[in-house]
């Protein structure tokens with residue numbers, strides 16, 4: 001082999017190996033346990049941030065703190081959490097046993113509506129928080145938390 005052909009052969013081999021390992025990564029679908037952990041974590045982060053907003057509304061109002069929290073909730077609400085509820089995750093353990101009800105996997109239309117309401121109210125809260133009027137934030141915060149409750153009432157088992 002001439003040096004040039006040798007280099008090209010090595011390059012081609014390297015590319016083949018790289019492509020093969022990429023395919024291997026793509027084929028490793030996350031395990032149910034991982035998906036359940038992710039969704040439980042996402043909701044925990046949402047809850048941390050609703051708590052920060054509530055603390056600000058109940059105590060001395062901190063516009064920056066509320067805006068950061070509202071942006072985080074909106075980002076998570078708009079990230080497509082539905083992807084974390086595929087078939088095969090009706091039961092199982094993430095950080096703890098999943099609290100999802102089987103109905104969530106049967107009534108896609110209703111879940112979609114609840115998820116859309118959650119996204120809409122969270123996006124609106126982020127807008128209102130950026131302006132920073134505590135009374136307006138309080139109203140919008142109440143609208144947001146009603147979307148949590150509706151979904152939990154139907155699709156999350158009580159403790």
Ligand code: HEC
Nearest residue numbers: 040043044047050098099100114115118147148151155156
């Ligand atoms: C579209 C439905 C839906 C909406 C909207 C929703 N949740 Fe949930 N939530 C769930 C489901 C389902 C679970 C159970 C997840 C699991 O255990 O696999 C859950 C779990 C949780 C948990 C427990 C997480 C853990 O540690 O297991 C908290 C906290 C939570 N949600 C807070 C909220 C808050 C706060 C909001 C609104 C700001 C909200 N959720 C909006 C469906 C929803």
